[in-house]
Amino acid sequence: MTNTPRPGLNRRGLLRGAALTSGAVALGGALSALGAASASAQATGTGASAQAASPYLYWRGAWGARAPRSPIQVLANAPRYIVVHHTATANSTNYSLDHALALSRSIQNYHMDHNGWIDTGQQLTISRGGHLMEGRDRTPEAIAAGQHVVGTHVANNNSTCIGIENEGLYTSVGPTQALTNTLVQTLAWLCGAYGLNPHAAILGHRDFNATACPGNVLYSMLPELRNRVTQTMRAYDIPIAAHRAHAEDGPTYPAVPEDEPDHEFYHGPVRGPDDFSR
Numbered sequence: 621m622t623n624t625p626r627p628g629l630n631r632r633g634l635l636r637g638a639a640l641t642s643g644a645v646a647l648g649g650a651l652s653a654l655g656a657a658s659a660s661a662q663a664t665g666t667g668a669s670a671q672a673a674s675p676y677l678y679w680r681g682a683w684g685a686r687a688p689r690s691p692i693q694v695l696a697n698a699p700r701y702i703v704v705h706h707t708a709t710a711n712s713t714n715y716s717l718d719h720a721l722a723l724s725r726s727i728q729n730y731h732m733d734h735n736g737w738i739d740t741g742q743q744l745t746i747s748r749g750g751h752l753m754e755g756r757d758r759t760p761e762a763i764a765a766g767q768h769v770v771g772t773h774v775a776n777n778n779s780t781c782i783g784i785e786n787e788g789l790y791t792s793v794g795p796t797q798a799l800t801n802t803l804v805q806t807l808a809w810l811c812g813a814y815g816l817n818p819h820a821a822i823l824g825h826r827d828f829n830a831t832a833c834p835g836n837v838l839y840s841m842l843p844e845l846r847n848r849v850t851q852t853m854r855a856y857d858i859p860i861a862a863h864r865a866h867a868e869d870g871p872t873y874p875a876v877p878e879d880e881p882d883h884e885f886y887h888g889p890v891r892g893p894d895d896f897s898r
């Protein structure tokens with residue numbers, strides 16, 4: 621039921637992404653975003669170019685997702701922001717696909733059974749091995765259609781923000797090269813698919829809520845990531861949207877708490893009175 625065919629997605633792009641992902645692992649994660657881009661010379665047309673930038677995406681069927689408890693809400697409009705998170709789980713040195721798929725299952729179980737949500741909170745998850753996975757149901761179809769699956773990951777802003785959970789805790793160390801490369805490719809794909817400017821759209825959880833998420837180190841990498849995403853989009857001939865000023869529903873940059881609760885999966889406020897989904 622959760623592994624239904626996904627019409628409208630560029631299957632060739634996904635398969636090519638799989639080869640690149642495997643290559644990245646074999647090379648110890650040394651594959652650069654631009655190196656990956658050079659392999660995409662066959663991608664043609666701006667419509668296909670955003671999808672071509674996507675790393676291989678492991679759908680919910682691959683990790684054995686449970687069905688959502690109630691229907692997923694999909695908004696007809698694109699999100700305005702892409703929010704980078706850390707999972708606040710251990711910085712695992714298990715970079716295997718099996719570990720990544722197990723991570724997706726454990727996050728979904730925690731979000732549904734402990735938090736009482738209808739499904740996984742975030743739309744996308746990246747493991748420290750660089751594997752990209754679907755989170756909340758219907759996310760790939762929504763992205764392909766320029767629509768927004770409402771998740772639960774950034775309090776009071778879930779109707780305008782799509783979230784990427786990056787495995788690990790980045791308060792004092794940075795992510796792996798494999799995770800970073802996949803994150804860049806994923807952000808380029810999303811910016812292209814939604815017509816977003818990387819320098820306006822890519823933000824951290826702490827830009828919206830009082831939290832340390834995604835950790836000082838990963839947060840400090842955001843300017844560099846925005847630049848790499850811009851370079852990647854150019855390499856794929858993905859049109860880059862104009863930089864527009866933040867709207868009224870933009871980030872509020874609250875203070876970062878010094879004593880954030882320390883337990884697995886906690887990375888700040890994820891639901892607020894303005895959120896209509898859970």
Ligand SMILES: [Zn+2]
Pocket residue numbers: 704705706773825831833834887888
């Ligand atoms: Zn977060």
